[in-house]
Amino acid sequence: MKNALKEIILAAATAAHQKGIFPSSDFCEVVLEEPKADSHGDLSTNMAMQMAKTQRMSPRKIAETLIDHLDDTRGLIDRTEIAGPGFINFFIRPSAWYPVLAAIHEQDDQYGRCDLGKGTRIQIEFVSSNPTGPLHVGHGRGGAVGDSTANILSFCGFDVQKEYYINDSGRQIQTLGMSVYLRGKELLGETVDFPDTCYQGDYIRDLAGELLEREGRELFDKSEAETIMPCARYAAEKITEGMRADLVDFGVTFDQWFSEQSLYDSGKVAGDIRDFKEKGLIYEKDGALWFKTSDYGDEKDRVVVRQNGQTTYFASDITYHKDKFERGFQKVIDVWGADHHGYIPRMKAAVVASGYDRDQFNVLLVQLVNLLRAGQPVAMSTRAGEFVTLSDVVKEVGRDAARFIFLTRHYESSLDFDLELAKQKTNDNPVYYVQYVHARISSIHRKAGSDGLDVSGFAPSDLSALETREDIVLIKALARYPEAVETAGALREPHRITYYLMTLSAAFHTYYNRHRVLCEDDLKLTRARLYLISAVQKVIRNGLALLGVSAPDAM
CATH class of the missing domain: 1.10.730.10 (Isoleucyl-tRNA Synthetase; Domain 1)
Structure with a gap:
């Protein structure tokens, strides 16, 4: 209806110009809005006020001229009126709305589809939780936002691929391995000092028990250095399997699961660091390697290799995002937790330094979920391993309720999720x-x-x-x-x-x-x-x- 009415209004403006009434053919865009009050019609435009300067006429005179030159051959308009300083209100004939119903019945599940994306290849990466513990409620909101955004973009004509980035390298994996190793020692009857920095949840003990049953005590009798990585690899693989299953139950599947470790195994991270050094974008200072992100809008340069020779997360993130574009994606969207806000400028800087446009990379920041039960907060402590998992929520309230409620507010706003309300049939x-x-x-x-x-x-x-x-x-x-x-x-x-x-x-x-x-x-x-x-x-x-x-x- 809006498009049809815009054509009629523009045709009226053109006709008035051809008759010499409007001196200029420079017409502004026709913007139609629905008035809040029914008495102001079905649709309204302020075009007459927008045209006043170029046409050197009063808005009301422009509005009168436009109305006089309306050629409504399709019989859409019942009547018009001029309101205030020059608003034109349109009252649409009831019968003019009937074709909407025919379009819905004819197009069926395709009704609403558009070609906004025109086949643009776009990748959306979301959830991407470290494989160090079960998915929690916050991951659920990110999953719902990422998956539904992908669905909508696909329906709007984009060629969309959904990806999960497995952070299976680095310090957190070492910590995971240490956690399982120490719990295994405890199961073997040894007294160990289990640090607060290790993962505390009962699932760590369960993983240690499974590994002990599979490998025997021989694995845990080896030195700490020999045992940690086998423990870490086993635990990360099992936790990732659990994440996949939880996400499937939540209605989320991915086209690709991408391993961070694969970037190191293939030599891509080392190769990119070398290439950027040759281009003068990475330099050495105080025994570390720094990326010149400040040259591309970041507040300061960032370390990619520490003094001890260990790469930072930023190093692999640079390679990972560069790899995304090398795979042919024209746009990349990441869905992150709101606490990663400060990380955006350095990633945008890395994208630009890699030869791509800043606007090709976007981040959706998802705020926290406040979990309630009958209006009362549900206590959660991830450090103590006492948190409500996504699986718990889906089992209690169902997939549909969980997904819908996660999406009732803009993702940049915090969300109250009441478990009891989500189960009500009211x-x-x-x-x-x-x-x-x-x-x-x-x-x-x-x-x-x-x-x-x-x-x-x-x-x-x-x-x-x-x-x-x-x-x-x-x-x-x-x-x-x-x-x-x-x-x-x-x-x-x-x-x-x-x-x-x-x-x-x-x-x-x-x-x-x-x-x-x-x-x-x-x-x-x-x-x-x-x-x-x-x-x-x-x-x-x-x-x-x-x-x-x-x-x-x-x-």
Whole structure:
């Protein structure tokens, strides 16, 4: 509707210019918005005020001229009015909204798809938790944001690949190996000093027991230096397997699992350090190697190789992101925890130094989740190993509730997640509120069949029965879906789909409370309303699919 009306308005401006009324053909972009009050029409534009300077005319005179030259051959406009200093309000004919329903039925699960990405190859990397312990609630929010963003981008015409970066190298892996080694010693009856810096959770003891059963005490009788890495490799592999399983249960799968260690094994990290040194971008100071990130917008240079010869995480991150672009991705998105905010400038600097554009690399920063139970905080301490895992949450509230609630707010805002609320079958539970619409419409269709209502003879002319205010409000809500999808894709903001679905659900609940769908004495009206609510059901299903949430037929 907006696009059609924009064409009509621009054609009116052009006609006025050709007649010499408008001296300039430099027309501003037509921006149409929905007024907050119904009395101000269906759509409104401030174009007349924007044109005043170039046309050297008062906004109201411009508005009058535009209205006089509107050529509405499609019969979209019922009437217009000029408001305030020059706003043009458009009142759309009810029948002009009917094609929205036809488009939804014809396009079905493709309704809302756009070509925003035009096939651009884009990689989104998310979760990427260190394989040192189970995934927790915060990882769940990052997983929901990353996966739904990937779904939306794909629906918007991007060629998307999802990737998990396994941090299976470096100090945390050494610490993991030490933790398992010491717990193994304890299981063998030895008294050990278990430092606070080691991983404390019960899962470490379980891993040590498994390894002891598989390898025997011979492994733990070897020296610490000989035992730590076998312990670390076993533990990291088992923890990664558990992460994969938890993510699958959460509805998240990846196209690629990429190992950090593979960058060292292939010699890529060492090769990149050498190449950057030759280009003068890495230099030596105080026995360490530094990357000149300050030349590319970072506040200071960063160490890539320490004085002891050990590489930093930044060194492998430089190579990893360089590798992403070398694989042919035109854009790269990382989903990180909000505590990594300060890491963005150095990574952008590394991307630019590697020969790529700063805007080709973007980061979505996901804020913390405050876990509640009936409004009371759930105590969590990752250091003590006492934290609620993602698996715990999914088992308690279900995948759908977890994913939907994680996406109810912008990822840059903190989120309260109440476990008890997520299980309620009431309208206070946002996922239930939306899914119930889909289930309710399925129930209405089943009742129509059991009541013997013959609605098979639907004809487009039946839609003339949709004439109440609520009919049109519901169709207008459906018409907003493509714009909601495109905006969510352009801004990488999946919560916009969640918000849209809740708004559409509210419109349906209002409609259902005020109007009967099945009218035995009026089959034309019944056919029209079933056609309308079927369109609602399709859009609810489509939107939930982008969020990775199911659309049940019964609840």
